[in-house]
Amino acid sequence: xxxxxxxxxxxxxxxxxxxxxxxxxxxxxxxxxxxxxxxxxxxxxxxxxxxxxxxxxxxxxxxxxxxxxxxxxxxxxxxxxxxxxxxxxxxxxxxxxxxxxxxxxxxxxxxxxxxxxxxxxxxxxxxxxxxxxxxxxxxxxxxxxxxxxxxxxxxxxxxxxxxxxxxxxxxxxxxxxxxxxxxxxxxxxxxxxxxxxxxxxxxxxxxxxxxxxxxxxxxxxxxxxxxxxxxxxxxxxxxxxxxxxxxxxxxxxxxxxxxxxxxxxxxxxxxxxxxxxxxxxxxxxxxxxxxxxxxxxxxxxxxxxxxxxxxxxxxxxxxxxxxxxxxxxxxxxxxxxxxxxxxxxxxxxxxxxxxxxxxxxxxxxxxxxxxxxxxxxxxxxxxxxxxxxxxxxxxxxxxxxxxxxxxxxxxxxxxxxxxxxxxxxxxxxxxxxxxxxxxxxxxxxxx
Amino acid sequence: xxxxxxxxxxxxxxxxxxxxxxxxxxxxxxxxxxxxxxxxxxxxxxxxxxxxxxxxxxxxxxxxxxxxxxxxxxxxxxxxxxxxxxxxxxxxxxxxxxxxxxxxxxxxxxxxxxxxxxxxxxxxxxxxxxxxxxxxxxxxxxxxxxxxxxxxxxxxxxxxxxxxxxxxxxxxxxxxxxxxxxxxxxxxxxxxxxxxxxxxxxxxxxxxxxxxxxxxxxxxxxxxxxxxxxxxxxxxxxxxxxxxxxxxxxxxxxxxxxxxxxxxxxxxxxxxxxxxxxxxxxxxxxxxxxxxxxxxxxxxxxxxxxxxxxxxxxxxxxxxxxxxxxxxxxxxxxxxxxxxxxxxxxxxxxxxxxxxxxxxxxxxxxxxxxxxxxxxxxxxxxxxxxxxxxxxxxxxxxxxxxxxxxxxxxxxxxxxxxxxxxxxxxxxxxxxxxxxxxxxxxxxxxxxxxxxxxxxxxxxxxxxxxxxxxxxxxxxxxxxxxxxxxxxxxxxxxxxxx
Numbered sequence: 030x031x032x033x034x035x036x037x038x039x040x041x042x043x044x045x046x047x048x049x050x051x052x053x054x055x056x057x058x059x060x061x062x063x064x065x066x067x068x069x070x071x072x073x074x075x076x077x078x079x080x081x082x083x084x085x086x087x088x089x090x091x092x093x094x095x096x097x098x099x100x101x102x103x104x105x106x107x108x109x110x111x112x113x114x115x116x117x118x119x120x121x122x123x124x125x126x127x128x129x130x131x132x133x134x135x136x137x138x139x140x141x142x143x144x145x146x147x148x149x150x151x152x153x154x155x156x157x158x159x160x161x162x163x164x165x166x167x168x169x170x171x172x173x174x175x176x177x178x179x180x181x182x183x184x185x186x187x188x189x190x191x192x193x194x195x196x197x198x199x200x201x202x203x204x205x206x207x208x209x210x211x212x213x214x215x216x217x218x219x220x221x222x223x224x225x226x227x228x229x230x231x232x233x234x235x236x237x238x239x240x241x242x243x244x245x246x247x248x249x250x251x252x253x254x255x256x257x258x259x260x261x262x263x264x265x266x267x268x269x270x271x272x273x274x275x276x277x278x279x280x281x282x283x284x285x286x287x288x289x290x291x292x293x294x295x296x297x298x299x300x301x302x303x304x305x306x307x308x309x310x311x312x313x314x315x316x317x318x319x320x321x322x323x324x325x326x327x328x329x330x331x332x333x334x335x336x337x338x339x340x341x342x343x344x345x346x347x348x349x350x351x352x353x354x355x356x357x358x359x360x361x362x363x364x365x366x367x368x369x370x371x372x373x374x375x376x377x378x379x380x381x382x383x384x385x386x387x388x389x390x391x392x393x394x395x396x397x398x399x400x401x402x403x404x405x406x407x408x409x410x411x412x413x414x415x416x417x418x419x420x421x422x423x424x425x426x427x428x429x430x431x432x433x434x435x436x437x438x439x440x441x442x443x444x445x446x447x448x449x450x451x452x453x454x455x456x457x458x459x460x461x462x463x464x465x466x467x468x469x470x471x472x473x474x475x476x
Numbered sequence: 477x478x479x480x481x482x483x484x485x486x487x488x489x490x491x492x493x494x495x496x497x498x499x500x501x502x503x504x505x506x507x508x509x510x511x512x513x514x515x516x517x518x519x520x521x522x523x524x525x526x527x528x529x530x531x532x533x534x535x536x537x538x539x540x541x542x543x544x545x546x547x548x549x550x551x552x553x554x555x556x557x558x559x560x561x562x563x564x565x566x567x568x569x570x571x572x573x574x575x576x577x578x579x580x581x582x583x584x585x586x587x588x589x590x591x592x593x594x595x596x597x598x599x600x601x602x603x604x605x606x607x608x609x610x611x612x613x614x615x616x617x618x619x620x621x622x623x624x625x626x627x628x629x630x631x632x633x634x635x636x637x638x639x640x641x642x643x644x645x646x647x648x649x650x651x652x653x654x655x656x657x658x659x660x661x662x663x664x665x666x667x668x669x670x671x672x673x674x675x676x677x678x679x680x681x682x683x684x685x686x687x688x689x690x691x692x693x694x695x696x697x698x699x700x701x702x703x704x705x706x707x708x709x710x711x712x713x714x715x716x717x718x719x720x721x722x723x724x725x726x727x728x729x730x731x732x733x734x735x736x737x738x739x740x741x742x743x744x745x746x747x748x749x750x751x752x753x754x755x756x757x758x759x760x761x762x763x764x765x766x767x768x769x770x771x772x773x774x775x776x777x778x779x780x781x782x783x784x785x786x787x788x789x790x791x792x793x794x795x796x797x798x799x800x801x802x803x804x805x806x807x808x809x810x811x812x813x814x815x816x817x818x819x820x821x822x823x824x825x826x827x828x829x830x831x832x833x834x835x836x837x838x839x840x841x842x843x844x845x846x847x848x849x850x851x852x853x854x855x856x857x858x859x860x861x862x863x864x865x866x867x868x869x870x871x872x873x874x875x876x877x878x879x880x881x882x883x884x885x886x887x888x889x890x891x892x893x894x895x896x897x898x899x900x901x902x903x904x905x906x907x908x909x910x911x912x913x914x915x916x917x918x919x920x921x922x923x924x925x926x927x928x929x930x931x932x933x934x935x936x937x938x939x940x941x942x943x944x945x946x947x948x949x950x951x952x953x954x955x956x957x958x959x960x961x962x963x964x965x966x967x968x969x970x971x972x973x974x
Contacts, residue, residue: 095537119614149580171762279674353535475893
């Protein structure tokens with residue numbers, strides 16, 4: 030593996046010097062990751078993956094082509110460059126093609142070696158602890174613990190060379206009994222911060238409390254959404270509406286400058302914040318800027334890549350994805366402001382009859398312009414009566430505009446929790462509070 | 477070129493081994509290292525995509541990936557590692573990593589893996605191909621897409637449109653310590669287009685020939701030619717524009733007729749996934765979920781009406797789930813999952829088939845690349861054609877809705893509670909197709925829904941669909957699967973939910 034910064038620069042320099050295109054960009058993504066998966070309180074899958082991907086983009090006479098390879102031999106790299114040049118030759122000119130990014134610098138991020146190079150034994154020890162807890166409680170443990178690092182570098186013929194490593198540890202676990210299940214997860218840039226036993230205890234406690242769940246009538250209820258559920262909604266909002274291109278194409282719920290949801294809701298993206306999963310550059314080599322997306326319920330900002338920024342007459346915010354990318358920029362380092370509630374129990378106070386949601390499952394888009402999503406609750410759904418959680422209820426399906434629901438946000442916890450948007454590819458980190466929404470629409474119940 | 481790359485290249489030149497020799501050597505290394513069983517899978521994938529959006533070539537990429545995955549069983553537990561460097565030294569190192577991982581797995585392991593009877597096939601599989609899709613010039617592909625996309629924007633309300641094509645060529649070599657030696661290759665080719673009509677309040681999308689970006693099948697450029705993109709583009713644009721002004725789909729319990737493409741996705745979500753035996757045994761419980769179709773229900777659960785027979789058929793020519801052998805070396809098979817409504821079969825691996833007591837696997841283990849382990853994945857999950865027709869179903873419906881082309885999908889973690897939305901829908905009144913509806917949706921509980929099926933259209937309306945975005949597993953794997961389906965009718969369905 031090429032693992033030193035200098036080697037990555039050698040690699041990109043060689044490709045750039047070999048290219049006779051007007052402009053050339055090289056993205057190198059080098060990953061060394063591992064995942065230990067367990068089910069029925071034993072390890073059933075245990076994998077390690079090392080790969081390197083070199084992606085070359087060339088621009089010639091307002092035409093662009095992309096090619097990639099994971100082979101580092103001279104012939105393979107030369108062939109990839111030739112394929113990119115061939116691709117650029119065979120298309121009409123695009124006068125609106127944005128230029129490649131200008132040179133930039135980043136403050137270095139220090140990667141935790143213990144997380145980047147965690148051993149299978151270290152993962153097995155943590156997984157074993159959860160399985161032992163489950164055995165002692167008479168339930169079964171399921172889940173996965175992933176560790177590893179990814180190194181990104183972007184270089185181009187404008188003189189740009191920018192790179193950043195990233196290490197992430199992510200644990201998710203479900204405890205299951207015949208008639209109940211509970212969930213917990215933990216994410217950090219430091220494996221040492223992953224308290225596997227605490228996560229196991231949380232999942233087991235929730236599993237025990239979900240046994241014997243009974244259905245309630247679907248309808249509109251006040252809800253407490255734990256951080257797991259909130260992060261999933263925010264991730265979907267980002268996907269469908271936070272980009273400049275989504276607004277340009279009229280498919281976003283964002284109406285810049287207007288109030289679009291409740292005053293308690295503020296969401297921003299910050300790739301440099303160390304309390305998230307920092308990713309300070311995008312795949313066009315632009316340092317990520319902090320973008321206030323929703324502030325006090327108003328749509329205040331959008332994320333851009335080079336193309337959408339050029340059309341909007343602004344600068345890229347550093348949220349570009351690897352070319353070719355027809356879907357636009359993507360915010361992947363999201364934060365939601367907390368409130369003043371000291372605990373999730375405090376969020377329940379005053380709720381006469383409501384629903385506690387631990388997490389959602391299979392969320393999908395129903396109407397992007399209305400931020401309407403559907404999905405199921407899972408692994409810990411409870412009834413709240415007179416300010417207290419009283420009993421487990423069957424999982425329910427929601428079909429709901431998120432902006433409308435956030436418009437009824439009446440309390441948020443002061444503490445926030447880091448959630449991984451994707452547990453293995455290390456793309457998204459979302460830090461959110463738990464929230465109380467006064468109206469949330471459940472449309473059906475499952476068996 | 478950089479020093480490391482040069483060193484890799486020189487090492488490769490010096491070794492001069494064929495890939496088969498490299499693979500066999502890796503098996504030897506694994507056995508010497510203590511593996512009870514090992515398999516080695518070398519895979520090479522070439523992929524090309526061209527997309528045109530808003531009158532310009534928006535993406536033109538050509539990707540290549542190659543590597544080796546090594547799976548070993550030590551002390552009854554699994555280990556897996558991989559490398560993209562095709563040299564003996566690197567592959568041996570991957571084997572050592574896999575052996576170490578397996579030993580760590582054995583520390584938290586209760587039941588030794590039982591793979592059932594050995595599998596030692598030898599052979600070659602070549603998927604069907606007419607015209608090599610890579611031999612068609614990029615210029616010809618760009619010209620086709622530019623014209624199709626131009627026609628998609630023929631309506632003033634179309635805000636954005638896109639047309640794309642792709643082709644893939646994969647080659648695999650699989651060898652195992654049981655003596656299997658299999659070489660396979662296939663081309664996968666496809667295309668699609670979509671456009672969105674937008675006003676202040678609404679966005680209405682139409683896709684052709686299917687949603688999810690494009691329709692893909694095993695085959696060559698002839699797959700794209702039969703789609704006739706340019707002949708259909710204006711119609712698709714007109715439909716999107718009409719949807720902007722259509723009435724919202726009414727709510728209530730009605731007779732529902734699904735077109736073949738939506739029925740294909742219904743089969744995927746509510747029959748394909750819940751019959752994956754790894755889900756049933758809990759190995760996807762923390763992520764993709766489990767299944768309501770448990771082994772105690774095998775042979776007794778009335779899953780659907782007697783109109784419903786669903787098979788897993790990895791032998792269909794052109795299916796995205798077709799192959800000669802799966803990624804455990806088990807031969808392609810055609811097995812029944814649902815037989816005239818009765819739940820009779822599962823998608824299996826060798827390990828889960830042995831656990832079920834079936835003995836031999838039906839062959840559904842596939843990985844989405846060299847760097848990933850195989851998991852139980854759908855092959856071609858097909859509902860067999862019936863004796864009705866779309867027109868006959870409409871004529872026999874007093875108060876119903878016809879829904880067409882998927883737009884939204886969601887189902888619970890046990891695959892019971894589902895909700896789908898479609899791009900288009902039409903009122904059916906007194907046996908005739910009526911007005912167009914927008915934002916149509918329907919939902920239900922899987923066995924209730926399939927038991928309400930009273931008609932499936934016949935062979936002339938049965939088509940194969942290729943789905944390219946089936947997600948499962950950790951690390952996440954995206955699999956390409958096939959579904960054969962025809963229009964079908966269901967009674968007393970909850971529609972107009974969203």
